[in-house]
Amino acid sequence: MLQRKLDRYFDGKRVIEVKSATQGSTPIAKWMNVETGEPMQPWTTKLRPLLKDDSRPKIVLAQQSLQWAFGSRSEGIRDQSNQEHIRKGADVIKAYTDLLKADGADAVVIAMHIYKQGMEPEIGNERLSLAAFIQSKPHDVYAGPDVWTPTSKIWPQAFQADKVHPNDMGAEVMAHHWFAALLTICGKDIPPWSADEMKQAMANPPALATRDGRPQRGEGRGMAARMLRHDANKDGKITKAEFRGPTPMFSRFDKNNDGVIDNQELTSSAR
Numbered sequence: 676m677l678q679r680k681l682d683r684y685f686d687g688k689r690v691i692e693v694k695s696a697t698q699g700s701t702p703i704a705k706w707m708n709v710e711t712g713e714p715m716q717p718w719t720t721k722l723r724p725l726l727k728d729d730s731r732p733k734i735v736l737a738q739q740s741l742q743w744a745f746g747s748r749s750e751g752i753r754d755q756s757n758q759e760h761i762r763k764g765a766d767v768i769k770a771y772t773d774l775l776k777a778d779g780a781d782a783v784v785i786a787m788h789i790y791k792q793g794m795e796p797e798i799g800n801e802r803l804s805l806a807a808f809i810q811s812k813p814h815d816v817y818a819g820p821d822v823w824t825p826t827s828k829i830w831p832q833a834f835q836a837d838k839v840h841p842n843d844m845g846a847e848v849m850a851h852h853w854f855a856a857l858l859t860i861c862g863k864d865i866p867p868w869s870a871d872e873m874k875q876a877m878a879n880p881p882a883l884a885t886r887d888g889r890p891q892r893g894e895g896r897g898m899a900a901r902m903l904r905h906d907a908n909k910d911g912k913i914t915k916a917e918f919r920g921p922t923p924m925f926s927r928f929d930k931n932n933d934g935v936i937d938n939q940e941l942t943s944s945a946r
Contacts, residue, residue: 676850679919680869696722703771704743712770726779735780736853738822740788741767741801751797752804764804772816784857786819789849790827792838799823817860820852832880843901847876875904899941902928912937
């Protein structure tokens with residue numbers, strides 16, 4: 676979604692390439708030893724090879740968490756008076772960004788975790804450590820967007836059946852806030868269409884899936900409605916040129932592979 680926004684901002688040109696280095700269940704304490712600063716296996720096998728690519732400048736967009744950084748997972752920053760943990764969290768973030776830059780990152784933009792029911796207020800309070808770290812004015816490190824506040828306001832509609840991981844609606848919200856933050860850091864104006872895309876996603880939230888991952892009844896209709904957001908000329912059809920999402924999603928709806936998703940294909944996919 677962020678790639679789609681960047682491509683649209685640059686008039687369809689791939690000026691900036693977004694490469695994924697995500698791995699589930701890897702807060703900072705699972706990427707590196709928070710006491711020694713040594714990288715762990717996910718870092719050396721997934722992240723380091725991307726950072727060693729010297730063909731172009733590399734900016735790491737890190738949406739991270741301090742879970743496990745204070746000992747047990749449930750241990751965290753209870754409130755603003757918990758200065759010891761706030762300071763330790765800031766030190767952990769510093770060690771993490773220092774290691775990223777040492778391994779080849781030209782700059783780091785870091786944000787903290789989205790809303791996490793069952794682990795609040797500790798997750799929300801991780802932002803206190805980030806704020807303390809940014810106050811030290813680190814070189815080539817910037818504060819990313821606050822994604823906790825907007826996702827806390829749309830829980831659980833913007834989350835999957837587990838009510839922890841974001842669904843398409845939650846991802847669209849995060850993509851907008853990251854896009855806006857990056858433009859703000861660069862001193863650029865934020866085009867209104869990005870917020871419009873987010874509002875459209877929020878106006879058409881997907882139905883919650885069942886625990887086994889199957890869509891609840893009616894979710895297909897919501898997906899069809901979200902697909903129509905790509906219909907730029909409002910003729911009821913979506914061409915490959917209009918579609919700004921991932922290619923596999925277009926192919927899923929384009930049943931006859933003619934490069935156009937028409938009303939019949941949208942209707943059949945919504946059943």
